Amino acid sequence: MPILSGAPAPLAALSGTKQEPAGVSTEGIRMSYFGEHFWGEKNHGFEVLYHSVKQGPISTKELADFIRERATIEETYSKAMAKLSKLASNGTPMGTFGPLWEVFRVSSDKLALCHLELTRKLQDLIKDVLRYGEEQLKAHKKCKEEAVGTLDAVQVLAGVSQLLPKSRENYLNRCMDQERLRRESTSQKEMDKAETKTRKAAESLRRSVEKYNSARADFEQKMLDSALRFQAMEETHLRHMKALLGSYAHSVEDTHVQIGQVHEEFKQNIENVSVEMLLRKFAESKGTGREKPGPLDFEAYSAAALQEGKYVWAWMPRLDGGDEQGQI
Incomplete structure (x- = not known):
């Protein structure tokens, strides 16, 4: 009785004569996680990979939304600091504390500018993200066209896989019938009929196995090509997304450095204005004269x-x- 082969072999079992997908290096195949981990009996790997790749543009849009929200927060904070600067400007100039309000005003103005500058940088970054999203859509349209052959191979393999058990069951039943007739010492004529049916069932099973193996070989090659192509797309996508995140982190970090410098300057300015200086400045600017009334x-x-x-x-x-x- 013929022994049927099992599920499609993993990447390591494929023949070395298979052609590599265009643009994919041998090193890429050795490091192909997608080419190794998305097989299985039900052959759902292609669907999982395809839907994963389709998530790329969605992730890009979500990143743009996130950065846009952060830019809104920074803009709101910048306006709040500008309002705080006006509040410091309205501080009473009378009294010895008056000069310190100017220190608050200058610091608040600089902080407002820091957050406004970050807002502008984030808005420019959003444009880069959206531009990349448009490029992604074009790349995914091309990917969808290239993946049609693999999808067809998956469907063909699924079809022959469903017919294979029926052919196998029919063959087993014919073999069992022939064995039963032999044990019952049935006439030679009946035995000949049973043997003919068994041979036909075996031939049908053989053709089913051949169709399955042919479909499986075609599926394996196309699946491997698609897996490597999908991984290459994901690698490019992740590198680009990480570069965008790097720009985001760099902009935020630069702003935090500037904010730190403003706070340090504010602290230093406060320390530089001594109590004696405030008293002297008040006396010099608001003084009424240095001559004391003399005796009469x-x-x-x-x-x-x-x-x-x-x-x-x-x-x-x-x-x-x-x-x-x-x-x-």
């Missing part, structure tokens, strides 16, 4: 008053309380 001489002060009043007294009041003289 009674006689000189009173004489000046009389002169200003255009009166001339014939005599001055006596300190000993004597009579005063008349007016002239």
Whole structure:
């Protein structure tokens, strides 16, 4: 009785005469995770890989949405810092604390600019992501066209795989019937009929096995080609996505460095403004004069008053309380 082969062999069992897909190196085959791990009895590997590749544009769109949301957050924060700067500008200039409001204003302005600059960088990055997404759609359209042959091979293999058990069961039944007739010492004529049916069943099974092996060989080669092509696409996609993430991380990192510098500058400016400096600045800008009121001489002060009043007294009041003289 013929022994039927099992499920399609993995990559390691394929013949060395198989041709490599165009653009795929031998090194790529040795490192082909897709070419090794997506076989199995039900041959669902192609469907899994194809749907995985289709997720690429979706991931790209989701990345663009994520960066867009981050840009919105940065823009909102920039506006909030600008509002805070105005609040610092409106701080009362009176009093000794007044000069410190300028330190707050300058720091808030710089922080607002840092977040606004990050917003612009992220918006430019979104354009790059969307541009890549458009390129992806074109590449996936081409991939879909190239994968039609593999999809057909999967369907053909599925069809012959369904017929194979029926042919095998028919062959086994004919063999069992022939054996039963032999044990029952049936007439030679009946034995000849049974043997003829068995030979026909065996021939039918042989043709089914040949069709299966032919379909399987075609499927294995096309599946391997597609697996390597899908992996190459995924590798390119992941490298591009990682490059975009690298740009995102670099932009955020640069902004955080700038923010750190602004905070350090703010801290240094606060430390540089001493209490003594604030007091001196207030005194110099708001001071009312440095001359203190001097002592008064009674006689000189009173004489000046009389002169200003255009009166001339014939005599001055006596300190000993004597009579005063008349007016002239």
